[in-house]
Amino acid sequence: MRKPIKHTVTHENLLDLVPSGPVWRVDWGEIWSLWPELAVLDTCPQDPIHHAEGDVGTHTRMVVESLVSDPDWKGLPDMDRANLFWAAVLHDVGKPAVTKHEDGGRISSRGHSRVGASIARELLWYAGSPFAWREALCGIIAHHQLPFWLIERPDPPRMAIETSWRCRPDHLCLHAKADALGRICQDQRTILESVSLAALTFQEAGCWDHPFTFANDESRVAYFELDDRDPQYAAHEAFPCTVTVMSGLPGAGKDTWISKHRPEHPVVSLDLIRGELGVAATDNQGQVIQAAHERAREHLRAGRDFAWNATNVTRQNRSRVLRLLRDYGACIEIVYLEPSPGQLRRQNRDRPDAVPDAVIDHLARKLEPPQVWEAHSLLVVS
Numbered sequence: 001m002r003k004p005i006k007h008t009v010t011h012e013n014l015l016d017l018v019p020s021g022p023v024w025r026v027d028w029g030e031i032w033s034l035w036p037e038l039a040v041l042d043t044c045p046q047d048p049i050h051h052a053e054g055d056v057g058t059h060t061r062m063v064v065e066s067l068v069s070d071p072d073w074k075g076l077p078d079m080d081r082a083n084l085f086w087a088a089v090l091h092d093v094g095k096p097a098v099t100k101h102e103d104g105g106r107i108s109s110r111g112h113s114r115v116g117a118s119i120a121r122e123l124l125w126y127a128g129s130p131f132a133w134r135e136a137l138c139g140i141i142a143h144h145q146l147p148f149w150l151i152e153r154p155d156p157p158r159m160a161i162e163t164s165w166r167c168r169p170d171h172l173c174l175h176a177k178a179d180a181l182g183r184i185c186q187d188q189r190t191i192l193e194s195v196s197l198a199a200l201t202f203q204e205a206g207c208w209d210h211p212f213t214f215a216n217d218e219s220r221v222a223y224f225e226l227d228d229r230d231p232q233y234a235a236h237e238a239f240p241c242t243v244t245v246m247s248g249l250p251g252a253g254k255d256t257w258i259s260k261h262r263p264e265h266p267v268v269s270l271d272l273i274r275g276e277l278g279v280a281a282t283d284n285q286g287q288v289i290q291a292a293h294e295r296a297r298e299h300l301r302a303g304r305d306f307a308w309n310a311t312n313v314t315r316q317n318r319s320r321v322l323r324l325l326r327d328y329g330a331c332i333e334i335v336y337l338e339p340s341p342g343q344l345r346r347q348n349r350d351r352p353d354a355v356p357d358a359v360i361d362h363l364a365r366k367l368e369p370p371q372v373w374e375a376h377s378l379l380v381v382s
Contacts, residue, residue: 063182139167164207251348
């Protein structure tokens with residue numbers, strides 16, 4: 001169980017600590033004191049074959065110093081430079097949670113990219129970092145190993161196109177180069193060659209410094225759900241209805257948003273169904289989900305616009321709802337609400353059905369904000 005996040009770090013602190021010219025000096029004393037999640041990296045071991053330099057803290061500092069010495073990084077706009085700097089600082093913050101000693105003296109950290117993105121998201125949420133800036137950084141962390149093995153996959157161009165909607169490829173490869181240089185290993189040259197080939201793959205796919213351009217929203221959504229989809233195919237868009245799928249932690253203001261912006265829509269609300277059925281939020285939710293899906297089907301069969309109101313804060317939970325809506329050919333808009341931690345807790349306390357802060361903390365650690373490739377449109381309210 002991770003300890004609660006420190007609330008004293010601000011986004012302004014983070015920007016102030018980004019090195020600048022002409023010295024480009026990294027203030028490791030200040031940076032390493034920000035969060036205990038960084039200090040613990042100094043005691044986290046790594047596999048000596050891939051990381052002969054030693055612990056994760058040593059590797060992290062080497063990666064950051066490599067990045068800061070790169071002329072390509074120095075030439076970025078200020079906010080992009082800050083984004084990549086903190087991505088490098090936090091890129092392996094997930095390793096302590098997943099590191100294992102294997103047979104034969106090997107050490108593994110499988111899953112650390114995904115876990116690290118989740119930890120970074122929580123740290124930066126409490127720091128008040130802007131949503132888009134934070135998610136761009138978390139995208140880099142979640143996929144930071146991809147340039148090492150992209151060209152070995154069965155369909156590198158397809159993976160390049162998908163990745164371009166999850167993080168910015170040119171920034172991803174810039175980080176990967178620093179990650180390769182910031183280690184001691186026998187295959188460093190091979191890793192750097194793989195990063196160069198990954199960069200070429202992104203460039204040839206037409207998505208080097210921006211998301212791949214699809215013909216329309218339906219073409220994008222279909223591409224992400226159909227393995228054999230041609231990225232150039234222009235899908236026909238004729239939707240029988242539009243469904244507004246709400247997403248946000250308890251107390252984020254989903255009910256208020258619907259009443260203000262979609263007052264004419266019928267609402268499929270999991271909270272209301274739980275109340276009708278007498279099912280507590282901590283009970284098995286199978287009956288509630290079944291009832292919600294049946295009510296949604298009634299609207300979908302009638303071609304009626306409606307709103308689906310639930311937390312939907314993990315991709316797995318959203319995918320079940322989105323699959324149902326896709327089966328009926330609906331146009332899907334996701335509305336994601338993310339107030340600051342303090343405002344969220346105040347709004348939650350003011351609700352008649354307030355949930356304990358511990359529940360919010362638990363959900364916040366699992367949070368996976370929706371991304372635009374999941375639906376035809378995404379509105380973020382933060």
